[in-house]
Amino acid sequence: MRVMVLVKATQDNERGFTRSPESMEAMAAMGRFNDELRAAGVLLMAEGLTPSSAGKRVAFDGTDRAVVDGPFSATGELVAGFWLWEVQDMDEAVAWVKRCPNPMPGPSEIEIRPLYEFAETA
Structure with missing residues (x-):
């Protein structure tokens, strides 16, 4: 199963x-963790994101589109980075996250979300 692992901002x-x-030590620790994920065949992708002040949102309302410039409020709802992992099940994903260095100084949170897997039909 593939999961997206979201580091909250x-x-x-x-x-x-x-x-x-x-x-720099935190980045090095995260690099070592990513190396472990890669060696285990779990890591598909990993990226950090710039602050929301560099981002934009496009709001949809029927055929109308409105662009909203960052920064965005509700920091705890924003994503600071992500991984895409291939794991056997959610328990394996949780076990890996528990081994992860704290991604932020102080309290932080990581969310794990399975991807929809649509079976191909012949």
């Missing part, structure tokens, strides 16, 4: 990435 990372000894 915090107020800190919405301010943007700042190089410091602490942030």
